[in-house]
Amino acid sequence: MTSLLIKPIIEAKLISMEDIVESCDRTPTPAKRRYSPIDEELVGLQDDAERIHRHLTRGTKELDVISIVGMPGQSKTTFVRRLYNNPSIVSHFDVRVWCSFSQTYNVGKLLLEILKQIIAGKRVIVGGRSMADMLRKSLMRKRYLIVLDDMWEIKAWDVLRSSFPDDRIGSRIILTTPLEQVARELKHHSYPFHLRMLDGEESFVLWQRTAFQGEICPPELLEVGRLVTRECNGLTDLIIMIAGSIPKKERRDPKSWLKVARELRSQSFEESLMKMIQSSFDRLEDHLKCCLLYMGLFPKGYEIPVSDLLKWWIAEEFVQTIDTLKLEETSKSCLYDLVDRYLITVTETRSDGEIKHCKVREEVHDFCSRKIREEKFMQLVVPYNPHQPAVDTDEQRKCMYIHDTMKNEYSSDKAKSFEKTQGSLEFIAHPKFSIPHRTNLYPLLNDFTLIRVLHLLDMYLESSWATAFQSLTHLRYLAIFVKELDFKWLSHLLHLQTLRVRSSYTMISPAIWRMAKLRHVDINEFSITWEENERVNFVESSEIVLYNLKTLGMFYMSVVDMTPNFWGKFPNLEELKLHIDEFGDVPDDSVLSIKLDFPSSLKVLSLCDIFLTDEIVLTIARLRQLETLKLSEIYLTGEKILDLNDNEFPALRVLKLHHVFMIRWICSNASSSFPLLETLVIKSCSKLEEIPYSFADIEALQFIEVINCGKSVLESALEIQDCRFEESNFQVQVSYKD
Numbered sequence: 245m246t247s248l249l250i251k252p253i254i255e256a257k258l259i260s261m262e263d264i265v266e267s268c269d270r271t272p273t274p275a276k277r278r279y280s281p282i283d284e285e286l287v288g289l290q291d292d293a294e295r296i297h298r299h300l301t302r303g304t305k306e307l308d309v310i311s312i313v314g315m316p317g318q319s320k321t322t323f324v325r326r327l328y329n330n331p332s333i334v335s336h337f338d339v340r341v342w343c344s345f346s347q348t349y350n351v352g353k354l355l356l357e358i359l360k361q362i363i364a365g366k367r368v369i370v371g372g373r374s375m376a377d378m379l380r381k382s383l384m385r386k387r388y389l390i391v392l393d394d395m396w397e398i399k400a401w402d403v404l405r406s407s408f409p410d411d412r413i414g415s416r417i418i419l420t421t422p423l424e425q426v427a428r429e430l431k432h433h434s435y436p437f438h439l440r441m442l443d444g445e446e447s448f449v450l451w452q453r454t455a456f457q458g459e460i461c462p463p464e465l466l467e468v469g470r471l472v473t474r475e476c477n478g479l480t481d482l483i484i485m486i487a488g489s490i491p492k493k494e495r496r497d498p499k500s501w502l503k504v505a506r507e508l509r510s511q512s513f514e515e516s517l518m519k520m521i522q523s524s525f526d527r528l529e530d531h532l533k534c535c536l537l538y539m540g541l542f543p544k545g546y547e548i549p550v551s552d553l554l555k556w557w558i559a560e561e562f563v564q565t566i567d568t569l570k571l572e573e574t575s576k577s578c579l580y581d582l583v584d585r586y587l588i589t590v591t592e593t594r595s596d597g598e599i600k601h602c603k604v605r606e607e608v609h610d611f612c613s614r615k616i617r618e619e620k621f622m623q624l625v626v627p628y629n630p631h632q633p634a635v636d637t638d639e640q641r642k643c644m645y646i647h648d649t650m651k652n653e654y655s656s657d658k659a660k661s662f663e664k665t666q667g668s669l670e671f672i673a674h675p676k677f678s679i680p681h682r683t684n685l686y687p688l689l690n691d692f693t694l695i696r697v698l699h700l701l702d703m704y705l706e707s708s709w710a711t712a713f714q715s716l717t718h719l720r721y722l723a724i725f726v727k728e729l730d731f732k733w734l735s736h737l738l739h740l741q742t743l744r745v746r747s748s749y750t751m752i753s754p755a756i757w758r759m760a761k762l763r764h765v766d767i768n769e770f771s772i773t774w775e776e777n778e779r780v781n782f783v784e785s786s787e788i789v790l791y792n793l794k795t796l797g798m799f800y801m802s803v804v805d806m807t808p809n810f811w812g813k814f815p816n817l818e819e820l821k822l823h824i825d826e827f828g829d830v831p832d833d834s835v836l837s838i839k840l841d842f843p844s845s846l847k848v849l850s851l852c853d854i855f856l857t858d859e860i861v862l863t864i865a866r867l868r869q870l871e872t873l874k875l876s877e878i879y880l881t882g883e884k885i886l887d888l889n890d891n892e893f894p895a896l897r898v899l900k901l902h903h904v905f906m907i908r909w910i911c912s913n914a915s916s917s918f919p920l921l922e923t924l925v926i927k928s929c930s931k932l933e934e935i936p937y938s939f940a941d942i943e944a945l946q947f948i949e950v951i952n953c954g955k956s957v958l959e960s961a962l963e964i965q966d967c968r969f970e971e972s973n974f975q976v977q978v979s980y981k982d
Contacts, residue, residue, distance in 0.1 A: 287453065287480075288446030289323060289439075296327055296437060300389065300416050301336050304433050307410035311419045311427035314439035317513060319480035320420040321393055321606075323439060325591065327418075328391055331977045337416075339388040344545030345395045351403045355379055358390065358407075379407040383415075391418045393545070394606075398429045441478030448473045450480065454487035454586070455495050468501045475508035481607060482517055488586030489520040491527055521611045524585050534562040535578050536587060537619075539604050540612025547591050547601040550579065552699065552723075555742045555764065559696050559720035568792060569816055571763075595923045595947060596872065596898045697721040701746060713737075720761075729767075731756055741792075743767070754778050757788050757813065764795045769823060771800040783809045790814050797821020797850065803840065811843040819848035842867060850874040855881060856904075865891040872898040880906050884931065888917050897944075900925040907931045914938040918945075927951040934960035940967040950978040 299310050314320045327333060328342060341361045343354055355375040362382045390408065395401070408417065421427055427436035442450065451473045452461040461469055476482045486504055494500045508516050525533065535557055542548055554575040557563045563575040579599065582588045587608050592601040604612060693715045701723045709726060710733035719737050723744035731752045734743070742764040750770040756762070774782075782788060793814045798821040806824070811817070820843065840860055842849065846867050854860070856878050864873065873896060880886060884907040897920055906929065911917055914936055921942050926935065926949070934956050939945060940963075950961045958978045965976040 287450040288442050292437075292439070293323070293327060296418075297330070297333070299434050300327070300333060300418075301414075305412045305414050307408065307412075307415045307417070307432065308434055309417045309419055309430050309432045310434050311421065311430060311436040312439055313421055313424055313427045313436050315422055315479075316607075317479040317481040317517065318439050318441070319484075320422075320439055322480070322589070324391055324393065324418055324420055328389070329592075331975060333389065335977065335979050336387070337389040338386040339383065341388070341390045342393065343391065344393045345400065351400060354400070354404070355407065376403070376407045380409055383407075384409050385411055385413075386415075387413045388415045389418070390416075391420075393420050395419055395421045395426055396423060398426055401426075401430055442480060442483075443478065444470070444474060447476055447478055447483055451476075451483050451487055454484050455490070462496055465496065465498055465501065468498045468505065471505045472501050472508070475505055477513070479513060481605075482513060482520070484586045485517060485520040485524070485605075485607070488584070489523040489527075517607055518611060521587075521608055524587060525611070525615070528585075531562050531564070532578055532581060534560075536582060536604070536608075537612055537616055538562065539588065540609060540616055542604070544606060544609045545603060547603050550599045550602055553602075554579065555721055556697050556699075558763075559741055572794060595900070595925055595949065597922070694718050699723045701725050701744065735759075745770075754782055757782060757790060760790065761792060762790060763792050765793070766795065766797065769798045769800050771825075779805070782813070783807070788813060791816060793817055795819040795848075798823055798852065800825060806840050806842070808841050811841060814843060815845065817843045817845055819850075820846055821850040821852070823852045824854045844869075846870055848872040848874075850876070851878070853877040855879045856886070857881065858887075861886075861888070861891055865893055869895055871895055872900075874900040874902070875904055876902040878904040878906075880904075883907070885910060887911075889913070892917055892919075893921075894919060896921055898923045898925075900927070901929055902927045904929050905931055908933055909936055911936040912938055913941075915941040915943070918942055920944050923947045923949075925949045925951075926953055926957065929953050929957065932957050935964065937963065937967075940964040946973055946975065948976045950976075952979065 296310060296312075299308070312320050312324060328340065334340065339362055341358050343358050343361075345354070352375060359375065359379050359382060362379070388408075392401075392404075408415070419427065419430060424436070448470055451469060455461075455469075472486065473483060476486065486508075490500050490504070504520075507519060511519065525536070528536065538557065538560065539548060539553070554563075554572060557575050557578065558571050563571060563578055565571060565574045579588075579602070583590060583599070583602070586605070588602050588604050590599050590602050592599075594600045695716055696718055698716065698719055698721065703725060705724055705726045709724070710730075713733065714736065717736060718739060720739050721742045722734070722737065722740060723742070725746045727747065728749040729745050729747045729751065731750075732755070734740070735753075735755045735758075738759060739761055740759055741761055743762065743766070744764075745767040747768065750767055752767075752770045752772050754772060754774060756765075756772075790813060794816065796814065796817060796819070800823045802825045824840075840863050842863060844867065847869055849864065849867065849870060849872070851874070853876075856875070864870070870893065873893070878901075884905060886904075886906045886908070887910040889910055889912055896918055899918070899921060900923075902925075909932060914921075915938065918939075919942070921939075922944050923946065924935075924939065926932070928951065930953065932953060935948070935950075937960065939948075945968075948961050948964065950958050961976050961978055965974070968974040
């Protein structure tokens with residue numbers, strides 16, 4: 245279960261709101277790009293990667309443990325991450341799991357983390373069985389790859405080993421550790437692999453690529469560049485952090501690098517690394533410092549979902565801009581800035597190249613933890629201690645911090661007692677770990693009225709949750725998992741920006757449209773219950789316009805509502821997930837006569853469970869700003885042919901087809917129909933014969949993924965790949981099951 249209740253406050257002595265607004269307004273809107281961070285490149289280690297790749301995909305059929313040994317700073321995690329995400333590795337294994345250790349860990353939580361990745365988002369119900377037994381059964385008869393990253397002691401393996409079955413089908417476990425003894429004790433068939441240091445030339449190449457974003461080093465910096473990298477002693481992390489510590493505008497000044505070289509010569513590795521991180525942090529604008537320290541509240545190694553993180557930053561008012569419509573773009577620019585300075589690492593990207601998950605670099609996390617204490621960004625109270633002396637300053641953040649070892653060590657009475665001594669209390673529950681079901685969370689919520697961000701998607705809330713939420717009037721971000729939802733229970737949350745709900749039954753009243761600050765509505769499926777004349781009054785009223793609304797879905801709506809006047813209420817809507825009602829078992833001639841309309845501002849459109857007619861395709865093609873189109877559970881009339889010869893999608897970059905029940909796909913001039921298409925994903929389209937060969941002519945196309953389709957579709961994708969074999973940036977990834 246995941247829970248995050250957090251409301252940091254901007255400290256007056258560190259930052260003024262005017263400074264934040266001014267600095268954020270200077271932040272440029274991020275350009276569209278496929279993100280491939282430079283620090284993930286295997287400079288000089290390609291041969292080593294190929295050797296490990298062979299151990300993973302060939303050799304013994306028995307379960308094998310492959311240990312990667314290296315000292316801190318050698319980027320063991322990055323090395324393994326590149327292998328883990330390699331398309332040939334992805335297709336080779338049925339199951340892949342990544343589990344990060346630390347020097348302090350909880351084996352039960354590790355087992356739960358592994359199990360949750362295997363069952364892919366389903367709820368974990370242990371019942372009377374042990375977690376280890378559940379994990380073992382979930383892995384049986386599957387070829388699996390499990391990464392145990394940063395293991396420091398053997399006793400953790402003694403508990404985990406019984407959970408990993410050996411069905412003699414080529415399963416593998418990769419272990420990274422700084423300790424030779426751990427690697428030797430865990431040896432199965434393969435000997436431990438010692439990650440080597442980069443040599444002088446490899447160090448220089450990595451520094452050059454990192455500091456100058458892939459460009460060639462200016463001639464006047466060649467000598468000083470080699471001087472700097474020589475002092476790094478082949479340590480990848482240090483080279484990367486040094487390259488990111490110098491502002492871009494100063495990176496062509498030899499004096500800046502000469503100063504760094506002198507400092508490296510006089511300090512140890514640890515001292516040098518911390519100084520480089522401090523230098524990078526000092527050069528951050530104030531709002532970026534808050535963003536980074538906020539990420540430091542998460543556990544070391546925790547992979548933060550970027551879509552949530554950006555919304556949390558906005559809710560906490562770290563990211564501000566005069567143009568409120570551009571808050572998401574500004575927030576994304578902040579993220580890119582932190583990545584480009586090598587303070588955080590991209591761990592997963594989406595099919596369109598955007599960042600999906602990221603984490604704070606390990607050494608940066610240590611720095612952030614110290615900085616949080618020093619700058620009083622947050623006061624940790626772990627566990628509750630009634631004898632702890634009160635802090636007099638009003639500028640320090642007061643919060644109780646619940647982590648995995650606390651279990652039921654807190655109660656409402658304790659919280660009230662602490663609040664009386666400390667003043668305004670903030671409440672933070674760790675996002676990685678669980679608050680047990682038996683814990684009564686609701687009395688606590690009544691005490692913490694200043695909460696802005698409440699993320700409880702993985703914690704099932706009982707029926708009394710609505711009463712407990714009445715006092716949380718400052719909420720800006722709310723994500724909950726409940727049995728049912730009646731919108732009247734939330735209608736008092738007038739500051740709400742993001743509403744995410746997972747529920748078996750959701751009833752939304754038109755009152756939702758009066759929440760003027762709403763930016764994102766993400767509910768698994770909902771419809772609007774209109775009373776008499778309410779629909780007409782809503783459409784005709786000039787007072788009800790949601791200018792801030794950016795995303796909406798999954799909206800279950802009637803065809804009669806899909807009019808220009810209705811969509812005009814959301815003039816800046818960019819992402820829409822739609823399940824169109826009244827498209828059920830209707831006759832073909834009725835389907836063909838249906839007229840639809842979509843908001844013209846859309847950039848992302850997801851359609852589910854509809855009959856896709858020529859008229860609907862033409863309506864979609866009229867969306868000139870549309871960049872991503874996702875079609876799921878789509879039916880075609882007649883001969884089940886999708887003909888796109890007469891349609892153009894000028895801005896479309898991502899096309900995803902899932903359970904589209906078509907036989908033939910006609911598109912003789914794909915480069916004209918999809919001139920900017922970069923990503924094509926086809927999943928479970930069982931009747932489709934092939935991908936049109938003309939897709940090979942789309943110059944922008946970089947990635948095709950085919951999942952669980954017929955063999956002929958797989959072969960057509962490979963034919964397109966053969967046509968583009970000279971292009972190193974073009975990839976085809978396929979998985980085929982008979």
